Amino acid sequence: MNVTDASRPLGWMFAAAPLLACVLLLVTGARYARAADSDLDQLMSALAQRKHGHVTFVEKKYLALLDRPVESSGELLYDAPDRLEKKTLKPKPESLVLEGGTVSAQRGRHHYVLDLKQYPQVIPFIESIRATLAGDRAALEQVFKVDFTGSFDHWTLALVPRDPKLAQTVKEIHIEGGKDVIHSVEIREADGDRSLLTIGADVAQ
Amino acid sequence: MTRAGVVATAVWGAFVLVALVIVIFARYTTDLSAFLPRSPTATQRLLVDQLREGIASRLILIGIEGADPGQRARISMNMGRRLRTDPQFVAVNNGEPVGLDRDRQLLFNHRYLLSEAVNPAHFTAQGLRESIQETLDLLASPAGMLVKSLLPRDPTGEMLQIIDQLGSERQPPTVDGAWASRDGKRALMVVQTRAAGSDTDGQERAIEAVRRAFDAAVAEGGGAAGASLEMSGPGVFSVAARATIKQQVTRLSIVSTLLITLLLLWVYRSFRALVLGLIPVVSGALAGIACVALGFGAVHGITLGFGVTLIGESVDYSIYLFIQSQQRTATLWPTIRLGVLTSIVGFASLLPSAFPGLAQLGLFSISGLVAAALVTRYVLPNLLPPKLHIRDLTPLGVRVAAALQRVRTPRALLLSIPILAAIALYAHRGPVWNPELSALSPVSKADQALDAMLRSDIGAPDVSYLVVVSGPSQESVLHTAEGIAPTLDELVDQGVIAGFESPARYLPSSAAQRARQESLPGAADLKANLEKALDGLPLRLERLGPFLHDVEEARKQSFLTRKELQGTSLATGVDALLLNGGARWSALLPLRVPTTVAIDVSRVHSAIAKVALGEGVEAVVLDVKGEVDRLYSSYLSEVIRLSLAGFAGIVLLLLIFLRSPLRVLRVVAPLVLAVLTVAACLVLMGQQLTLLHLIGMLLIVAVGSNYALFFDRRASEAQAGSAPLTLASLVIANAATVVGFGVLGFSSVPILAALGTTVAPGALLALVFSALLAGDFREPADRSAAPAAA
Numbered sequence: 003m004n005v006t007d008a009s010r011p012l013g014w015m016f017a018a019a020p021l022l023a024c025v026l027l028l029v030t031g032a033r034y035a036r037a038a039d040s041d042l043d044q045l046m047s048a049l050a051q052r053k054h055g056h057v058t059f060v061e062k063k064y065l066a067l068l069d070r071p072v073e074s075s076g077e078l079l080y081d082a083p084d085r086l087e088k089k090t091l092k093p094k095p096e097s098l099v100l101e102g103g104t105v106s107a108q109r110g111r112h113h114y115v116l117d118l119k120q121y122p123q124v125i126p127f128i129e130s131i132r133a134t135l136a137g138d139r140a141a142l143e144q145v146f147k148v149d150f151t152g153s154f155d156h157w158t159l160a161l162v163p164r165d166p167k168l169a170q171t172v173k174e175i176h177i178e179g180g181k182d183v184i185h186s187v188e189i190r191e192a193d194g195d196r197s198l199l200t201i202g203a204d205v206a207q
Numbered sequence: 208m209t210r211a212g213v214v215a216t217a218v219w220g221a222f223v224l225v226a227l228v229i230v231i232f233a234r235y236t237t238d239l240s241a242f243l244p245r246s247p248t249a250t251q252r253l254l255v256d257q258l259r260e261g262i263a264s265r266l267i268l269i270g271i272e273g274a275d276p277g278q279r280a281r282i283s284m285n286m287g288r289r290l291r292t293d294p295q296f297v298a299v300n301n302g303e304p305v306g307l308d309r310d311r312q313l314l315f316n317h318r319y320l321l322s323e324a325v326n327p328a329h330f331t332a333q334g335l336r337e338s339i340q341e342t343l344d345l346l347a348s349p350a351g352m353l354v355k356s357l358l359p360r361d362p363t364g365e366m367l368q369i370i371d372q373l374g375s376e377r378q379p380p381t382v383d384g385a386w387a388s389r390d391g392k393r394a395l396m397v398v399q400t401r402a403a404g405s406d407t408d409g410q411e412r413a414i415e416a417v418r419r420a421f422d423a424a425v426a427e428g429g430g431a432a433g434a435s436l437e438m439s440g441p442g443v444f445s446v447a448a449r450a451t452i453k454q455q456v457t458r459l460s461i462v463s464t465l466l467i468t469l470l471l472l473w474v475y476r477s478f479r480a481l482v483l484g485l486i487p488v489v490s491g492a493l494a495g496i497a498c499v500a501l502g503f504g505a506v507h508g509i510t511l512g513f514g515v516t517l518i519g520e521s522v523d524y525s526i527y528l529f530i531q532s533q534q535r536t537a538t539l540w541p542t543i544r545l546g547v548l549t550s551i552v553g554f555a556s557l558l559p560s561a562f563p564g565l566a567q568l569g570l571f572s573i574s575g576l577v578a579a580a581l582v583t584r585y586v587l588p589n590l591l592p593p594k595l596h597i598r599d600l601t602p603l604g605v606r607v608a609a610a611l612q613r614v615r616t617p618r619a620l621l622l623s624i625p626i627l628a629a630i631a632l633y634a635h636r637g638p639v640w641n642p643e644l645s646a647l648s649p650v651s652k653a654d655q656a657l658d659a660m661l662r663s664d665i666g667a668p669d670v671s672y673l674v675v676v677s678g679p680s681q682e683s684v685l686h687t688a689e690g691i692a693p694t695l696d697e698l699v700d701q702g703v704i705a706g707f708e709s710p711a712r713y714l715p716s717s718a719a720q721r722a723r724q725e726s727l728p729g730a731a732d733l734k735a736n737l738e739k740a741l742d743g744l745p746l747r748l749e750r751l752g753p754f755l756h757d758v759e760e761a762r763k764q765s766f767l768t769r770k771e772l773q774g775t776s777l778a779t780g781v782d783a784l785l786l787n788g789g790a791r792w793s794a795l796l797p798l799r800v801p802t803t804v805a806i807d808v809s810r811v812h813s814a815i816a817k818v819a820l821g822e823g824v825e826a827v828v829l830d831v832k833g834e835v836d837r838l839y840s841s842y843l844s845e846v847i848r849l850s851l852a853g854f855a856g857i858v859l860l861l862l863i864f865l866r867s868p869l870r871v872l873r874v875v876a877p878l879v880l881a882v883l884t885v886a887a888c889l890v891l892m893g894q895q896l897t898l899l900h901l902i903g904m905l906l907i908v909a910v911g912s913n914y915a916l917f918f919d920r921r922a923s924e925a926q927a928g929s930a931p932l933t934l935a936s937l938v939i940a941n942a943a944t945v946v947g948f949g950v951l952g953f954s955s956v957p958i959l960a961a962l963g964t965t966v967a968p969g970a971l972l973a974l975v976f977s978a979l980l981a982g983d984f985r986e987p988a989d990r991s992a993a994p995a996a997a
Binding site for chain 1: 344347358745
């Protein structure tokens with residue numbers, strides 16, 4: 003008996019989307035460099051230098067249902083090549099870890115582990131990250147239309163899912179930054195709700 | 208034929224007819240009831256019910272190997288489609304989201320009756336505020352996507368509460384739409400059969416249906432090259448075990464029948480004598496079955512299996528008759544009579560056993576041996592041809608006597624055998640007896656490994672520990688299950704158990720549903736409370752119109768019953784955990800074992816014992832494997848005790864008949880020596896002894912006592928007939944026994960091998976020891992030459 007089987011993974015999947023976007027960004031730099039203009043080139047190689055990151059974040063979700071955005075905050079940890087952890091401290095401690103093809107989540111007494119292979123609908127999405135890790139830009143562009151605007155000092159990346167099913171939920175992922183620092187990741191959902199993850203200070207080691 | 212002979216033959220004919228009728232109309236059972244004690248405790252009855260019909264007994268675990276992952280998934284889905292329409296299967300799971308929407312719909316529509324969080328406090332302003340705040344927090348979390356769409360109708364999070372209640376079982380990963388093992392090498396399915404696990408025929412049909420579905424799926428998929436099917440589970444095991452035992456018994460009995468037939472043909476040189484020799488055997492078997500059928504109401508398969516080994520002893524009677532009838536038979540009958548009496552006393556010790564299988568075996572043996580002996584004594588001589596020309600075995604007897612004479616060792620050496628055996632048994636570290644029933648399991652190591660692998664791949668429930676609540680009605684057991692839940696929750700918090708399931712989660716008692724429904728406030732109150740609760744929260748009352756509507760509906764909603772669950776996977780859950788046996792209902796609450804430690808059953812026991820139960824309701828903690836092993840080892844120790852009592856009875860009987868402690872010693876010593884030696888050898892070879900070895904030892908005593916008695920009579924009575932002929936008849940009878948059981952020893956089925964490896968060497972040793980202890984065995988004429996030879 004597992005009633006939520008179908009809904010839960012997709013939910014988690016989308017929950018993990020900003021993480022995926024970050025991983026995507028952090029690991030793809032070098033390969034992008036040659037193909038894009040000089041600012042993107044510069045940005046990607048700068049990002050690619052980062053092997054480890056530990057920052058704070060604040061995430062606000064703007065939902066049509068609610069008068070005010072709901073807010074959560076915590077820390078993000080990144081280790082090259084593909085481990086990313088989102089450690090929420092407020093309002094309730096919980097953690098979400100993306101590592102390889104597995105998402106594991108811990109909330110209160112509950113611990114969930116999702117093998118992304120279980121869900122064929124998200125496999126292309128994940129596979130694209132793996133392909134990108136292997137230097138296969140074509141695979142990334144199979145999943146997203148990638149649009150770079152601005153300059154190296156202040157840039158925006160817009161990722162639009164190509165898969166219509168995914169696009170039914172996630173309209174666009176917007177990543178902003180300056181030089182080799184990511185400032186924010188915004189996910190715009192198809193129903194008009196959006197979430198904005200703002201990245202704060204480095205956490206001292 | 209004499210007048211008496213005619214009468215005897217006629218009586219025998221009538222007896223055979225009556226016995227045949229009884230045998231034909233007798234009830235034969237092969238289920239586990241043979242293991243149920245005659246006056247079982249409630250726990251033992253539950254245990255046997257679980258083994259016979261429990262959920263665990265109905266699962267077939269299926270693995271599909273070979274081909275590529277996509278093909279395997281397609282085969283699995285194709286099989287799923289076929290098996291779901293087959294009424295033989297209650298549930299077919301392979302990871303396809305079949306009926307999931309229906310399940311969710313049902314849960315959502317009945318969320319206020321199902322959610323354990325629903326109580327009056329839950330709908331006060333404060334209660335509402337807490338649960339809505341909780342939901343808003345969840346909205347902020349990564350799981351927010353899940354609850355967003357539910358918020359307007361379910362702001363208090365009852366749906367998620369229910370999902371938490373039902374628990375997320377560990378499920379295998381899905382590849383291409385169907386479950387697959389973690390190593391990605393096989394597709395996985397679990398089916399639950401309608402047939403109980405003890406219904407071996409039903410299980411066999413179900414297994415056949417799975418196999419057919421697989422073949423059809425492979426064929427339809429264009430013959431996925433190299434795809435193969437694997438199955439495991441209790442039903443699969445019992446079907447395979449039955450087939451193996453049947454096949455081995457058939458093959459081994461053909462081999463041993465052939466060998467024994469050749470041996471007897473060589474001796475008798477007469478087909479007629481050969482056939483006549485079977486008459487006591489068949490008569491004995493008929494008498495045995497008929498008596499057990501009359502005495503117990505039903506004959507168990509186990510009894511038949513064990514009882515047939517008695518042929519070993521009853522075939523001896525005709526051998527003694529045919530061979531020794533060439534001489535004066537004066538000494539033959541008293542000896543056989545005492546032999547039969549000895550066996551009767553030995554087997555009578557089994558009659559009071561609490562293990563019905565053994566009690567039946569005792570009765571079978573006694574009645575069978577008496578019938579065989581009577582038929583040999585009073586009927587067979589009348590049917591013998593007037594001139595039965597059987598081979599003159601005197602030369603064989605003489606040669607054997609001479610051989611025995613040559614190998615004669617000082618008798619003192621014989622004493623060293625029990626001493627050595629006793630030392631071996633004493634020095635043996637570790638238990639001599641195997642207390643686990645699985646020691647008798649005919650399931651091969653390879654099959655057990657496959658089962659363990661599929662089980663861990665699938666994460667199939669290990670229903671080894673259960674809390675069983677039984678009571679007079681469905682409502683009473685569901686209500687008690689709900690009453691026990693908080694106690695079990697505490698045990699989860701303490702880490703004693705990892706979790707538990709309960710049918711009341713799928714189908715709450717009416718009392719619980721009523722209480723929940725009554726805690727839902729009226730529309731005006733709810734609105735007022737909600738207004739207060741939302742003060743300062745980012746959620747406005749206008750958004751929650753659907754919530755107000757749903758709660759109002761729920762106040763009028765009729766209770767959830769088993770009927771509404773029909774067609775959902777919740778029905779499967781309820782049916783597996785809620786059983787109705789006549790006037791009694793049982794709710795099963797399987798306990799999940801923590802990954803690191805075993806369940807401390809006594810802690811569960813004492814926790815449950817503190818829960819107040821309703822009128823006529825009982826709650827029992829059942830440790831299935833532990834309980835089975837306890838039951839088995841209690842049988843084992845009981846049989847050991849009974850056998851010792853039987854042995855004492857035999858000594859007493861011999862004292863009465865032989866009137867000489869020395870002669871009793873001469874009869875008993877070789878048997879004890881043989882049993883000790885065999886036991887010591889088995890233990891030294893690394894075997895742990897089981898119930899079957901013990902039964903084998905009883906047979907050694909039963910068969911061997913005849914040898915010892917013949918030798919004893921030779922040694923103590925001057926007119927004891929031809930020594931070489933007696934010796935030859937013993938050698939031939941012994942050879943038949945050794946061949947019959949020796950062949951069994953080669954079986955891969957543990958119960959058959961145990962009997963074979965115990966009885967064959969034991970019978971041989973009993974003969975040799977009897978001969979060595981008996982004294983000089985040559986004809987007086989030869990004795991004068993002895994000193995020169997020695």
